[in-house]
Amino acid sequence: MPRPLGSVRARTTVGATAVVAAALAAAGLIVVSLLKANLAGHADLRAEMTAREAAAKLASGTPWNRLNLDDAEERPVQIVDAYGHVRAVSEDLDAVSGAGGPPTAHGPSPATVLAAENDGDDLDEEDPRPGRVSEEVRHATGRATVDGRTADYRFAVLEATTPAGETVTISAGASLATSRDAVATVGRAMLVGLPLLLAVAAGVTWLVTRRALRPVAAIRGELVEITASGDLTRRVPVPGSRDEVAELAGTTNQTLAALERAVTRQRGFVADAAHELRTPIASLRTQLEVAAVHPRLLDVTELTYDVVRLQDLAADLLLLARLDAGEPPASPEPVDLADLVRDELRRRPTGTRALAFEADVADAPSVPGSRVRLARVLANLLDNAERHAATRIRVALGARDGATVLRVADDGAGVPPDDRERIFERFVRLDEARSRDDGGAGLGLAITHDLVRAHGGEITVRDAPEGGAQFEVRLPTA
Incomplete structure (x- = not known):
């Protein structure tokens, strides 16, 4: 017999699957958010290390032409002076935008412009001491064009002062491509794994519920047979699990036992009542039959006594029936x-x-x-x-x-x-x-x-x- 969708097993499976789906979705969002924040922190750290490395070289007196600013694709670096002119850039770096600095140009080469979008924190208005690196670092997300390819980067911007007293702004970036690829990979894995986990949860819930409800089906089947046969001496099977189903089976057997006692008592009552009614009725019939043949032999006193006795007995039986029905005063x-x-x-x-x-x-x-x-x-x-x-x-x-x-x-x-x-x-x-x-x-x-x-x-x-x-x-x- 097919189970309807409104069955306990179906409702339990749907409910458990919905709860698991909500829990997995919430957990997935939390994992992705934590992963993005963690990867962004690593990108900030890499960009800051690159910026401080370049700033330290300038503060120590390294000439402009000896700065090693290679690997522009992974960590582009741009150095701008106080007048907004680009003094040094990484090789093949064409343009930077959104790094948090003023627009700049790079001499005779194609201008590398910094269309700065400050994130709200201004640099220290006081210039650092000569030959020193500023402790204040500002982080921002921007875009850089390297060898004709534009990508997103996480930039670290800080100021440094050369031994000659010139203040410059160093913008160093760290590529976000790897971080976004990792987040995308995790997201795709979750999108693939979530349906599988939900299917497993639904299947396990369905099987566990079926096993848990198997004793209930046995109890129901036995009750159907008891009802069909009318044999109140039979009892439903009691599982050995000692759980709520076992308590239900025990209570059902107690109910059957009480019903058996009530039916047995009722049958005995009916049999005894019929036996008690037989005597006065037989006596009345005998007296009436005799009176029909010999009217002079009719004993009215005895006849009245039997009628009163029969009336009292009927009244007692009716009162007992009302009491059995629980009739209150x-x-x-x-x-x-x-x-x-x-x-x-x-x-x-x-x-x-x-x-x-x-x-x-x-x-x-x-x-x-x-x-x-x-x-x-x-x-x-x-x-x-x-x-x-x-x-x-x-x-x-x-x-x-x-x-x-x-x-x-x-x-x-x-x-x-x-x-x-x-x-x-x-x-x-x-x-x-x-x-x-x-x-x-x-x-x-x-x-x-x-x-x-x-x-x-x-x-x-x-x-x-x-x-x-x-x-x-x-x-x-x-």
């Missing part, structure tokens, strides 16, 4: 648990057994949530306590460690330690026969657990001082 509000406990105990009818209720509901902080759902929590805990208590049920309410604590204890048989986590699972009955006789489906404590968790609290069970079970609910205060 419709209108969270501060709930006074002390008032809620008093109301629940007042309206609770007296059962067939004589049970004593003890209530210790000191004023406690309000809790945020739904009054209806918190009332369901309390009712489920009291129903469970009535189902298992022998003679007495105790309800206590208080505050501890910044939380509101509700305790419901009975003096029954209690809950074995191994079952204290399992009783909050759905459709779990520790006393199967008694629960069915009482109409319980094993959903009361599961609903209570989910309601408490939905309110940001927690519920635990332990041994009660009375010898039975004590359920403790901790809820955050308002």
